[in-house]
Amino acid sequence: MDIEIKDVCKVFRTDSVQTQALNNVSLKVKDGEFVAIMGPSGCGKSTLLNILGLLDNPTSGEYLLDGEEVGHLKESQRTEWRKGRIGFIFQSFNLIEEMNVRDNIMLPLNNLKLSRDEKNRRVDDAMKRMGISHRANHYPSQLSGGQQQRVAIARAIVGKPGLILADEPTGNLDSRNGVEVMDLLTELHRDGATIVMVTHSQKDAGCADYIINLFDGRIVENLADRM
């Protein structure tokens, strides 16, 4: 999926405080590219990823997805747009505790016009790919962090999205699980997905085609100069 944002600003207002989380960010990601976003805590990485994932709107600026302006959609329209097209991997996994692994992964398919058989087949495929088939009936609290992250990734890819967004996907994992998660993302990239990943790890960022450095809400050339 082709991504283009132009002069995007995001301002958060809470009571008396105003935070400019993004300041004139412009960025192009071509279909099939794997991009890593790096930068210090609080510089706007998650804000940018949430906007790219249609979880939030920019305050101003444009967002084109495959040439279509999507930066100012209503929440219900954003939800509709995301379905089957964008998979989001959250840092904190965001699994539903009351649902077992199978039902968590099924969630993005619930409103898609697919037969029951096709939905089950897709969930089975996603679980197999992530190596968690044997945990299908387990609940999130019964899983290790690495397994929970695999469920979160299975849920992100089950709709076969063209765009995968990942917010620090290895941030809550030990190094072995982190390496496995990066191998999975690399494989999804090889299969043609466009991927934008926020990371703190220079090693993880090495899996990407290129790195975008964010500092204080702006894209900067060289982060090392700022630190």
Ligand code: ADP
């Ligand atoms: P990062 O992911 O790089 O650590 P964030 O994008 O989460 O940074 O946050 C960027 C800035 O915006 C921070 O100053 C943060 O406190 C602020 N911010 C993020 N989300 C909100 C929100 N929903 N309401 C108010 N301020 C927010």
Ligand code: MG
């Ligand atoms: Mg963040």
